[in-house]
Every structure is written in C-alpha cells, then in structure tokens.
Amino acid sequence: MDGNGRWAKKRFLPRIAGHKQGVEAVRRVARAARTLGIEVLTLYAFSSENWRRPEDEVRDLMGLLRHFLASELDELVSEGVRLRVIGDWRGLSPDLVAMIDAAVARTATNPGPTLVIALNYGAQAEILAAARRLAEQARDGTLDPAAIDEARFEAELETKDLPPLDLLIRTSGEQRLSNFLLWQAAYAELLFVDTLWPDFDEKALADALGRFGQRERRFGGL
Template identity: 70%
Template sequence: MATAARPQTAGGAVPRHVAIIMDGNGRWAKKRLLPRAAGHKAGVEAVRRVTRAARAMGIEALTLYAFSSENWRRPAEEVSDLMGLLKFFIRNDLAELIRENVRLRVLGDYARFSADVVALIDDALARTAGNTGPILAIALNYGAQAELVRAAQTLAAQAQAGELDPAAIDVGSIERELETRELPPLDLMIRTSGEHRLSNFLLWQAAYAELLFVDTLWPDFGADDLAAAIEAFGQRQRRYGGL
C-alpha cells in the first residue's frame, strides 16, 4: 500500500510534531493595564486558534506547555485562575476535540491538582482515547528534568530486579520511558514572547528539534503566526550531525 504524502508548504514538509512554550500572557495584560488573569484568558483563546490551525495544516501532534512544575511558585490566586481556565477549556472544547477525532494526551503529574480538575482531565482522556486523528498533548505540572529522573529510576529498578542488562540501555530504552513515547519525534519547538530558553520543557525530545523564538506574545499568536513558523521550518536544513 502506498504511503500517504506528507503535507507540504512552500518551504517544504510540514513538521509532524510541534511543541509550543506559550509565554507572554502576563506582559500582554500589563501592556493593556489589565490583570494577569485577563492575559491568561486571552491565552486560552490563542490555544483554541492554534489547535484548530494545526489540525488544518496537517500537524500530527501539537504539544503545549500549559503549566510547569515550577509554576506552583506563582501566587495562589494566579494558580487558581489558571486551574479555572483549564476547566473552562476542557468543558467548552472537549466536544469539538471528540468531533474532530483528536487524541488528547497529558504530560506531567496532574494528580497534584484538585480532585475536580483531575476528574475532568481523566474524563477527557477517556473520552478521546479511542480517537485516531491528530494528538493534542497538554503539559501540566510537567518538568523535563523530573521526567528524565523518573525514566532513569524505572530503568534502574528493572536492572536491579534482573529484568534489564544495564549494558543494553540505549536511547530507545530511555525514550520508551518518557511521557512522549506515543508521540512522533519532536520536529519544531516554538517559544513566544521573545525569551530564548527552553524552561525545562522537552529537553531530551528537543535534542534535534528546530528551535524558533518569536517576539509575539502568546495571546496575539494565531494561525498566520503558526503558518509563518511552519514556513521557516521548511527552510531549515536538518543534518542530524551529518553534512
């Protein structure tokens, strides 16, 4: 059976897996003399625009950094606002995700959230588990260093139990223990708002990903910005250490 052609842009193939560090909600609100909560609310609208655009462009997997393990350091009121917006997104957009055959995945230890948030997430995951279309992965209480520690601990326990030869541990062994094991390899990571760092996000997965840092604040990011990022990706030459 012939393999389906990858979607193309003017610059080349569309990346299979795109990850976005959604940054700039607070600065967006500050520029408009609004509370930070207004920036986060506008950021949810950007999530809606970008997830729809990604599906239209043929991106197989979109991973969004929604709440890091370090975000607990923020004021309790802001964390509460973020949890409220997460619940709002699930309640309002789950039907669309189901209708569009989207597979929802969560990266990170979301069990730390309140019981009502955990229940909503569990229900959303269960109701989209059988879908066969594009993947929307949301990173919640996620940190890449902790993810790598957990993978190392799992492999160490297997070796200690005699189930695994330490000498046989390779790249594939580690990747099978990562939370992204069901996703395609990461092709493109985008960070909005002009910051130039990964902030403990998908550190292993980003080893050979193309990185793109844009000045646009996340609430202003939309389909045209994603299309421009995809075009820029198409112009890159990915050598993976070769010539």
C-alpha cells in the same frame, strides 16, 4: 506559551485577562494546527515551577483549565482529536483530575491529530523518573544495564508513543527551554518569536512552519 502577563500589562489589565486571552490563543492555534496538517501539537500549559506563582494566579489558571476542558471537549470529539496529558497532573485537585481522566478517555480512540497538554510538567523530573525506573529494573535483574540505549531510555519517557519532536516554538522573545521536553528537543528545530502568546494565531503558526521548512536538518551528519 509565554507572554500572557506582559500582554495584559501593556493594556493596563490584570494578569488574569492575559491568561484568558491565552486560552483563546490555544483554541485558535489548536484549530489552525488541524487545518495545517500537524500530526501532534504539544502545549506547555503549566510547569512544575509555576506553583511558585501567587496562589490566586494559580487558582485562576486552574479555573481556566477547567473551563477549557468543559467547553472544548465536544469539539475535540467531533473533530476526531485525541487528547493526551503529560506531567504530574495527578497531583492536581481531584475534581480536575477526574475531568482530565474523562476527557482523555472520551477521545482515546479518535483517529485524528493528537493534542498534548503538559500539566505540572518538568522535563528534568521526567528524565529522572525514567532513569530511576531503569535503575530499579537493573537492580531487580530484569534489565541488563548494557541493553540501555537511546531507544530503551525513550521508552520510559511520557512521550514514548509520540513521533519525534520536529519544531519547538517559544513566544514572547524569551530564548530558553524552561525545562520543557529537554530530551525530546535534542535535534528539534528551535524557533523563538517576539509575538506574545495571546497574539499568536494561524498566520503566526503558518509562518513558523514556513521558517521550519527552510531549515536544513542534518542530525549531526553532513
């Protein structure tokens, strides 16, 4: 979800205004995803690199996350949505960790689609952590290194119980993955759109799915 700052700048507004509109876009797109039958929607809300931003902006982003959890949880429950969080989110402030724990627990048995929020997430850190755990198991003699294949490695990732990634969309015209789901994106379709995230809506998501449907996925075959 990229382009909040540029959206605000174009309107001579502070960056926080763009982030607020970005939260509204999250609401729209999460609802649209359910309408369009998307099984899992993963949103890159805060990367491990975002800590480099000014302190007041980070504080504002965390405040918006608190507001989103407080205001949207009842709807997620009523719509049967299961909330998941990936990343080193336990490194956030204790009150926010408690809110996330409560929200995840309250939606854990919901039967509907899954909304995954990536918080304090970095794909390289995720891959390194998985490799480290496998190395420790091999060192301790509980895992034969020869048994480590793609499936065994994926079992150590935070997305281990989610379906394969089909489509990765990046907004605002940027054409890079920025440390997001690097392993999972190996055979995903990539779509880079010029729309700034605060302007992304149900039509934009439907258009993205339409473009995805026109692609031929061969997974390395003919």
